[in-house]
Amino acid sequence: MIAALEGIEPIARKETLGMIVREELRSALMAGRFQPGQKLTIRAVASALNVSLTPAREALYNLMAEGILESGANGTIFVPKLDEAQIVELTKIRVNLEGLAAREALPHLTDADIDALTEINAEVCKSDEDKDFSKLMSQNWRFHFGIYGRSDMPTLLRIIESCWLKMGSYLNVIYPDYGEIGTGLENHQQILKALRARDADRLCDTIRVDIEQSSGYLIEMIRSAK
């Protein structure tokens, strides 16, 4: 036994094709590159990424098991098309879980962390000015998960992530026309303020407002689209 190698963890997960395909689909979903309700055939995914049916099917079915994709009558897989009730439900779940994550993260967040979050938020604002919605979305992700990540609750994080992903295909519906995006930026300011004040209750509340406002806007869009 070599003493210097004591306690070294074995390198985890060798990347399989199935994982790569899944990650590819995830980020496409998160970037809003799919339309709500769009059908995803196994063969289309397979040939698009130049893999055989097996890993493509695995990726699609994994996302289905996570509730990120849905399956229709005869095994057809598609991007979920959310109705109002589902958005309301997801909103309630998110308010609870993201509030919990933030509450748990608060004691672990250092001043330096909060400075970094302020930095990220500045980039969010800049992307908004530039109307670069793709950047805005990914930086918004970084901002929120920058907070939640400090909760030290990996399972919770995964659940929250899959909630975000479920709404992923609607993000590009929201942002390009989000006239009042300024309110979202204001919400981030309030979140930062609550973080600095180390006020857990107010933190939860500001996050709740942030989530409910964007959901409310999404519901409006759905209504008017119908």
Added chain:
Amino acid sequence: MIAALEGIEPIARKETLGMIVREELRSALMAGRFQPGQKLTIRAVASALNVSLTPAREALYNLMAEGILESGANGTIFVPKLDEAQIVELTKIRVNLEGLAAREALPHLTDADIDALTEINAEVCKSDEDKDFSKLMSQNWRFHFGIYGRSDMPTLLRIIESCWLKMGSYLNVIYPDYGEIGTGLENHQQILKALRARDADRLCDTIRVDIEQSSGYLIEMIRSAK
């Protein structure tokens, strides 16, 4: 086009082998028939259920995607072995989500529903007297999900279910030696009382107590086992 058939949904999901295998594994997990940390090979599952590798792999990977099973360094799949931190995390998540589900369910629960729950709880008590832990576990499931199910929040229900499943392999660790199981039964009485009083806050609180007590007991078991 036949007018009378307008708006009728097509019958959903024809059962595939992969789904059957997954359901089989789920119920085995829920019944506590696996040891925490037990390794599950694709070929073992496949030959046990007389299917080929493809559906067996699909089922295992779906459960992995849900976070119910875990994967080690080189793709080996095993039943998660929870440490104290993970139990604490799952407990916090469950307190939040099951509290939310109960709170949402409360307005939808009729007096008849509550009577039915009282009935189920009587069976729980009877199974406890008979020391029939297998029955006790499934009836305990029916009791809790009988409440949560009325929340009309299918996504939330699925998340809660997967939380339960993650702890599934530990249930048979808890019950057979659960000396103070009487406290669990007392908790159910308190839950029923809060339901009858239509008191949402107290309902959440009694559910919290129920979850935290059983988790606390589980943590004790883990500690003493180590």
Added chain:
DNA sequence: CCTTCAAATCTGTTATAACAAATACCGGTG
């Protein structure tokens, strides 16, 4: 022009084979 029916195509499902990496086993050596 619309309907209808059958053939062709698309799509999901599953088993199998081939491959590569990891693990277990076993005999030999210090």
Added chain:
DNA sequence: CACCGGTATTTGTTATAACAGATTTGAAGG
């Protein structure tokens, strides 16, 4: 007896083929 090395086996990964059911297409007939 402990340790090393190689072989045999196990195990995960992926592509492919065969199959069945659904969908689409297209041509013939009303």
